[in-house]
Amino acid sequence: MRTTAVVIGAGQAGLAMSRCLNERSIDHIVLERGEVANTWKTERWDSLRLLTPNWQSRLPGYGYEGDDPDGYRTMPETIGFLERYADVISAPVQTRTTVTSVRRVYDGYEVVTSRGTWRCEAVVIATGAFNIPNVPAVADALPNGIDTLTLNEYRNPDQLDEGGVMVVGAAASGAQIAEEIRLSGRPVTLAVGEHVRVPRDYRGRDIQWWMDVTGVLDEGYDEVDNVLRVRSLPSLQLVGSDDRRNLDLNRLTDIGVRLVGRLAGVQDGKAQFSGSLPNLCAMSDLKMNRLLDRIDEWATESSLDGEVAPPHRFEPTRVEASPPLSMDLNAIRTIVWATGYRPDYSWLDLPILDRKGRIRHDGGVVDESPGVYVMGLPFLRRRKSTLIDGAGDDARYLSAHLASYLDRTMSGSGLVVRAA
């Protein structure tokens, strides 16, 4: 089978790209291992809702049309939203098609799937950054008898035996899961590494609204001084909820979650925690306050001070004077690894990965393998690149690049198949 471009993955990134390729009349197919929005459907916990408000899911040619712009989509709603989008833009999605290999051939690329092989000029990798849940190496040293769950396996507290729970990681996922397990009545210890604290609501507006209007989300990968660092930042400590509550460490302390430092080791049946908790909390508070300063300055410059609530600052993160440095794992029945994800490129037979297994790219353009593009990675082109709201700008830019690549390399060759 032959087409001009193969898009791998039918999440927000792949669909936005499909829409942009359609607009340019570039013949393509979107290959999806499961159904549209598969990861959202099968690999996330029940209570998860988007961290961004409804209005903020703006995709090329599609946006929110409901009556609750400030609400946060549940997973079924997110899935429905992306399914409708695929429908509205008539995306040529082929579901239940697993890509098993992508390799370079003399006149382009060969994409081998569970349903046949495609030849194409360009490949867009839109499989996302959140495929394989990370499990730290210390997991190997755990004593027997402790249940462990990754982010792909955890669904809800009812899954867990009674008894103590340790949640490792305090980004959005870890904070949300620690909260709901604690509210189910179980004792919860939260091992806190680097985390990014932000309030849900500031001065009467959603933090995402502020980050949008002030341009924070639009910041480009070529504007930050260390792009590798911002690309590895944990997600914002947020939860999408009807009561718009903050989900910071103080909230977790208030409901009885015990905060400890980063899980640093397991030895003789004991978990060892880093003594760096006070500094990580201080750093996170300082960083949050810098963001709020920036918002306040912008509000004043934009003459918005009269329209929104006055500026204020949040209580610094409370850390006990001597957080425990170790804990007997006899007290722990279940451990949830909320330690992030990494992408799965096991099917990618192109020499474009760095030694840490990341695709080497320049804002989504894979220079080493012309015609290959990647989307949906953290800070791919902008801070918002992993948000649904960020897929559009990235797809617009990369589809334009892809089109000019086709024009440059294929003009006169007669190889480009364009839809009429």
Add this chain to the structure above:
Amino acid sequence: MTIMASTVDNGVNVAALLEAREALTDMPEAARFAWRASCEWVHGTHSRSTVEGFFGLGEEQKHRTTFTFDADHPEVFASEDHGATPVELVLSGLAACLTAGIASVAQNREIQLNSVKATLEGAMDIQGILGIDPDVRNGFSGIKVTYDIDADATPAEIEAIVAQSQKRSAVYDVITNPTNVTVEVRSA
């Protein structure tokens, strides 16, 4: 229009550090260092440590000169007090590491430091090292570091520099996280 060069000078060659970071990103082997010290018993609890060579950037390296550090215990421990106690050397190492970090981070952020002073205190219940109470650890029960910093910056900027220096500090990491230590005795 002339652009004024930054006049901030904390004596740290940040450009060279950033270049090194860039270069070592592509040469992970060269980034593998080994730090060394040797130590010789003098008399009683008095010992003398020496540092001279280390390994890094793919080859043997040498300090400009050999440095020695005397360590002993004070008279309240019935010792002769020929040098700092080893735990005081640990505190000095932590302070030196954080302070070097502060100077580097401040330089990188173009913040002029005027004075930086750290005061450290490590609390220790010596029932641990004396074997009186097995529930008391040998090491510090906690370390308190207090910085007095005069810099051309806001208090929040200064706090952020100090926080960042902890984040990048080797000795802070060594102290706050477990490290496997292997001690062996060579047969004569």
